[in-house]
Amino acid sequence: xxxxxxxxxxxxxxxxxxxxxxxxxxxxxxxxxxxxxxxxxxxxxxxxxxxxxxxxxxxxxxxxxxxxxxxxxxxxxxxxxxxxxxxxxxxxxxxxxxxxxxxxxxxxxxxxxxxxxxxxxxxxxxxxxxxxxxxxxxxxxxxxxxxxxxxxxxxxxxxxxxxxxxxxxxxxxxxxxxxxxxxxxxxxxxxxxxxxxxxxxxxxxx
Amino acid sequence: xxxxxxxxxxxxxxxxxxxxxxxxxxxxxxxxxxxxxxxxxxxxxxxxxxxxxxxxxxxxxxxxxxxxxxxxxxxxxxxxxxxxxxxxxxxxxxxxxxxxxxxxxxxxxxxxxxxxxxxxxxxxxxxxxxxxxxxxxxxxxxxxxxxxxxxxxxxxxxxxxxxxxxxxxxxxxxxxxxxxxxxxxxxxxxxxxxxxxxxxxxxxxxxxxxxxxxxxxxxxxxxxxxxxxxxxxxxxxxxxxxxxxxxxxxxxxxxxxxxxxxxxxxxxxxxxxxxxxx
Ligand code: FES
Ligand SMILES: [Fe+2]
Numbered sequence: 334x335x336x337x338x339x340x341x342x343x344x345x346x347x348x349x350x351x352x353x354x355x356x357x358x359x360x361x362x363x364x365x366x367x368x369x370x371x372x373x374x375x376x377x378x379x380x381x382x383x384x385x386x387x388x389x390x391x392x393x394x395x396x397x398x399x400x401x402x403x404x405x406x407x408x409x410x411x412x413x414x415x416x417x418x419x420x421x422x423x424x425x426x427x428x429x430x431x432x433x434x435x436x437x438x439x440x441x442x443x444x445x446x447x448x449x450x451x452x453x454x455x456x457x458x459x460x461x462x463x464x465x466x467x468x469x470x471x472x473x474x475x476x477x478x479x480x481x482x483x484x485x486x487x488x489x490x491x492x493x494x495x496x497x498x499x500x501x502x503x504x505x506x507x508x509x510x511x512x513x514x515x516x517x518x519x520x521x522x523x524x525x526x527x528x529x530x531x532x533x534x535x536x537x538x539x
Numbered sequence: 540x541x542x543x544x545x546x547x548x549x550x551x552x553x554x555x556x557x558x559x560x561x562x563x564x565x566x567x568x569x570x571x572x573x574x575x576x577x578x579x580x581x582x583x584x585x586x587x588x589x590x591x592x593x594x595x596x597x598x599x600x601x602x603x604x605x606x607x608x609x610x611x612x613x614x615x616x617x618x619x620x621x622x623x624x625x626x627x628x629x630x631x632x633x634x635x636x637x638x639x640x641x642x643x644x645x646x647x648x649x650x651x652x653x654x655x656x657x658x659x660x661x662x663x664x665x666x667x668x669x670x671x672x673x674x675x676x677x678x679x680x681x682x683x684x685x686x687x688x689x690x691x692x693x694x695x696x697x698x699x700x701x702x703x704x705x706x707x708x709x710x711x712x713x714x715x716x717x718x719x720x721x722x723x724x725x726x727x728x729x730x731x732x733x734x735x736x737x738x739x740x741x742x743x744x745x746x747x748x749x750x751x752x753x754x755x756x757x758x759x760x761x762x763x764x765x766x767x768x769x770x771x772x773x774x775x776x777x778x779x780x781x782x783x784x785x786x787x788x789x790x791x792x793x794x795x796x797x798x799x800x801x802x803x804x805x806x807x808x809x810x811x812x813x814x815x816x817x
Binding site: 367383384386387388389390391394405406407408420421422423424426432 | 643645646648649650658661662663770771774775776777781786787788789790791792793796
């Protein structure tokens with residue numbers, strides 16, 4: 334469980350699965366915490382601290398080689414468990430088990446990508462059969478957004494309405510959020526996308 | 540811990556740039572550089588003049604009370620070398636991170652790919668590191684590494700030998716095999732001006748035997764290398780250099796870095812350092 338601004342969030346959305354292609358790594362920020370999210374060659378998602386245990390380089394600048402993530406600075410390779418299993422400067426060395434990236438539980442469910450920063454508690458939120466629309470950066474804290482919609486603060490705000498919207502919030506700092514937006518199956522992505530842009534402008538003005 | 544950081548000499552400008560007045564920062568404080576009939580004048584914003592030294596193509600000053608002269612590099616005085624002012628690059632990182640990166644060879648194949656290193660030649664053999672007590676400097680010697688193109692004047696891959704020297708907390712001198720003159724060392728330095736604890740201005744300077752390249756080529760080669768390093772330096776977390784063990788994980792290839800951090804701690808240098816694990 335993670336406590337953000339006094340409320341408990343078990344799962345936090347960090348993106349749309351389709352935005353992170355196989356074999357890539359991207360940076361994501363949750364409440365000031367920097368994460369590297371990567372997708373292995375076989376398609377599995379992983380969320381780690383964005384910091385290489387060797388010399389602190391951001392792992393999100395690294396590169397995915399099949400089922401390992403390699404740090405860009407000295408090429409140390411980390412396997413799916415986060416354990417370092419190859420140090421290029423010492424090719425014959427078996428790295429001690431203690432060299433390990435800090436990992437979090439990371440799950441996809443219906444195209445939405447979620448991490449649990451603490452102990453996993455409760456099911457991964459369900460967006461149902463909605464389709465992914467897009468992610469938007471909003472200069473507004475998560476509590477203000479929940480208040481605006483008169484919705485209890487929750488990682489998933491289900492609005493329904495004309496487009497059957499659901500918005501998964503990723504609080505990036507105390508005053509900004511990423512909103513990962515989903516709409517009912519069959520909705521026109523362009524139209525919904527334009528609608529949520531307007532929604533963002535209203536939120537930022539409010 | 541009493542902090543000795545200010546009691547050292549720091550580079551603040553190029554001697555070749557004498558007619559351009561310069562406003563800059565040193566340890567978060569504004570200073571100005573001007574030139575009059577008597578020479579260079581460095582002043583704090585209140586008007587207090589600071590001491591100066593002119594050496595290695597750069598102007599040096601201090602905000603504290605250095606009890607020592609600025610170090611020397613006797614080898615740089617041997618005739619026939621080209622003295623190259625590279626200019627400066629500002630980097631958003633601790634001055635100490637910039638020096639530590641300069642002391643590191645293991646990143647060559649990954650960051651300076653096909654220039655200073657190349658896979659699969661990634662292995663770093665054991666080398667010798669010591670803190671030389673008399674002079675109070677960190678030295679790494681017998682450092683050997685494969686280089687596909689060791690310098691502008693090198694063609695094809697060779698094993699290059701290096702010596703690294705840290706004569707002052709934010710300065711490092713690299714002595715490196717010199718392809719045209721096997722008995723001599725090329726000299727490449729990194730002089731770092733601490734602007735703030737997480738922002739620095741880096742002044743590389745070189746004394747090279749290279750009769751094939753123009754000055755402009757030697758400068759742009761070194762600038763390219765440093766731009767590649769900058770992409771790392773601005774993305775290390777934390778931006779300050781952790782001096783307490785535990786936060787990062789050195790291996791045998793990092794012996795120079797370990798000695799450098801230990802030495803900084805020993806001399807009570809804390810500006811740009813992170814003392815407690817975050
Ligand atoms: S910092 Fe990641 S391998 Fe060195
Ligand atoms: Fe480098």
